[in-house]
Amino acid sequence: KNFPPGPPILPLLGSILELALDNPLQDFERLRKKYGNVYSLFLGTRPAVVISGLKNIKEALVTKGSDFSGRPQDMFVNDAIKTNGVIMQDYNLVWKEHRRFALTTMRNFGMGKTSMEDRIRGEIEYIVNTLEKNNGKTLSPHLMFHNAASNIICQVLFGTRYEYDDHFIREIVRCFTENAKISNGPWAMLYDSIPLVRYLPLPFKNAFKNVETAENLVKDLFVEHKKTRMSGDPRDFVDCYFDELDKRGKDRSSFSENMLTMYALDLHFAGTDTTSNTLLTGFLYLMNYPHIQERCHQEIDKVLQDNETVTYDARNQMPYMQAVIHEVQRVANTVPLSVFHCTTKDTEFMGYSIPKGTLIIPHLASVLKEEGQWKFPNEFNPDNFLNDDGEFVKPEAFMPFSTGPRVCLGEGLARMELFLIIVTLLRKFKFIWPEDAGEPDYTFIFGATLTPKPYRMKIQLRKVTCLAHIMNWSRTTLETEL
Numbered sequence: 129k130n131f132p133p134g135p136p137i138l139p140l141l142g143s144i145l146e147l148a149l150d151n152p153l154q155d156f157e158r159l160r161k162k163y164g165n166v167y168s169l170f171l172g173t174r175p176a177v178v179i180s181g182l183k184n185i186k187e188a189l190v191t192k193g194s195d196f197s198g199r200p201q202d203m204f205v206n207d208a209i210k211t212n213g214v215i216m217q218d219y220n221l222v223w224k225e226h227r228r229f230a231l232t233t234m235r236n237f238g239m240g241k242t243s244m245e246d247r248i249r250g251e252i253e254y255i256v257n258t259l260e261k262n263n264g265k266t267l268s269p270h271l272m273f274h275n276a277a278s279n280i281i282c283q284v285l286f287g288t289r290y291e292y293d294d295h296f297i298r299e300i301v302r303c304f305t306e307n308a309k310i311s312n313g314p315w316a317m318l319y320d321s322i323p324l325v326r327y328l329p330l331p332f333k334n335a336f337k338n339v340e341t342a343e344n345l346v347k348d349l350f351v352e353h354k355k356t357r358m359s360g361d362p363r364d365f366v367d368c369y370f371d372e373l374d375k376r377g378k379d380r381s382s383f384s385e386n387m388l389t390m391y392a393l394d395l396h397f398a399g400t401d402t403t404s405n406t407l408l409t410g411f412l413y414l415m416n417y418p419h420i421q422e423r424c425h426q427e428i429d430k431v432l433q434d435n436e437t438v439t440y441d442a443r444n445q446m447p448y449m450q451a452v453i454h455e456v457q458r459v460a461n462t463v464p465l466s467v468f469h470c471t472t473k474d475t476e477f478m479g480y481s482i483p484k485g486t487l488i489i490p491h492l493a494s495v496l497k498e499e500g501q502w503k504f505p506n507e508f509n510p511d512n513f514l515n516d517d518g519e520f521v522k523p524e525a526f527m528p529f530s531t532g533p534r535v536c537l538g539e540g541l542a543r544m545e546l547f548l549i550i551v552t553l554l555r556k557f558k559f560i561w562p563e564d565a566g567e568p569d570y571t572f573i574f575g576a577t578l579t580p581k582p583y584r585m586k587i588q589l590r591k592v593t594c595l596a597h598i599m600n601w602s603r604t605t606l607e608t609e610l
């Protein structure tokens with residue numbers, strides 16, 4: 129009663145036939161135009177409310193944050209991850225304690241401070257090496273960026289990085305890629321809509337096996353950590369968690385080794401595809417808007433001059449670069465439907481009644497292109513983030529990390545990664561759309577995150593202007609020649 133309007137509901141299927149399974153984003157937009165910024169859908173027998181537009185998303189996720197910050201608990205994805213970890217944890221003490229722990233830990237490790245920067249810069253050296261080896265040639269950057277994002281989060285979690293053919297990382301990536309596909313596909317939909325099928329040996333069982341495989345791999349790492357850790361002198365996130373377990377003694381509240389296993393996998397999953405897909409989108413646009421890339425080069429050269437390292441602080445002197453990176457995130461639209469929320473109690477919203485346990489889909493994509501919020505909603509244009517004086521400004525509608533109590537926990541880390549990687553690479557290289565590549569395709573492959581279609585980029589070392597750069601360039605060029 130008084131539930132938001134929506135398309136007709138079929139028995140068992142609900143309104144699922146309204147959505148194209150391979151990419152429902154256009155359907156979400158079509159339904160928004162027909163039923164308004166707050167409308168309902170039935171995913172099988174499960175009621176859901178889709179919320180679009182800045183005003184409504186803010187009202188739900190911020191103003192009524194405690195009513196709207198739950199997570200659904202009886203879906204395929206919960207059973208697959210056994211409801212440990214933080215991403216799918218309900219709005220409860222376990223979530224609160226673990227979220228606070230991660231934020232404090234990452235801050236102490238330098239979330240916004242130098243040591244986190246060093247971890248990121250260390251990984252950037254590997255990207256630079258790869259690009260230098262390909263000077264004058266073309267390469268496909270997908271694996272390179274994926275590996276870099278994965279390694280940065282591995283450095284934070286486990287204090288180590290991995291070559292891409294390493295068994296550990298290959299298996300983790302395989303498990304998550306397969307599970308992301310199963311979670312977004314028809315088997316998960318069937319699992320969620322018709323509870324009886326859950327007991328049948330259908331392909332979704334593979335997802336449970338994959339989670340077990342990933343858990344066992346991480347548990348092996350914990351064994352190693354326990355052998356070498358020094359209590360009170362943590363090297364990484366896992367050590368910090370063990371210190372926390374020691375500190376809590378018998379009264380561990382929600383902290384446990386099982387929880388850590390899924391938590392580590394959660395953070396790795398959340399921090400890899402998101403960041404790497406944003407980077408891929410960034411370089412796709414920078415190559416095809418050479419005048420924007422050229423302006424980035426000019427600002428970087430002017431601000432950094434012959435400073436050897438790129439620091440995160442330098443962003444405050446680079447309004448244009450900041451605008452470009454934010455614009456990349458706006459068009460990348462990496463997590464278009466956020467992570468699904470759930471109402472924690474019966475609540476009133478925009479004149480509608482929404483019962484406790486209703487699935488909430490924050491349609492972030494609608495805000496990132498909302499008419500009236502942006503100067504150029506449908507263009508790639510850094511002016512969206514610059515005022516008339518050329519200063520960087522961030523409109524309220526910039527919410528690729530979502531908003532409210534559930535806002536992305538890795539936002540600080542992700543922003544630092546994007547700035548350091550993009551600026552360091554643009555400082556050293558020019559990225560060119562290959563002559564034989566045809567027209568660029570800006571459409572995305574739909575999944576838990578949006579991925580740009582595969583592309584190649586041509587690498588050209590820039591004519592270097594400062595001494596530190598010349599020295600560095602000569603050494604690496606010489607090494608390559610040798």
Ligand code: HEM
Binds near residue numbers: 538
């Ligand atoms: C460009 C990169 C990234 C984007 C666009 C992004 C976006 C998002 C979004 C939209 C959500 C859902 C928020 C909600 O439920 O309302 C989220 C949640 C989350 N993100 Fe990110 N993210 C990024 C990078 C990262 C990184 C690097 C980490 C790892 C440290 C991370 C960890 C998480 C976690 C743990 C959550 C769940 C938070 C909770 O449920 O309380 N993310 N992210």
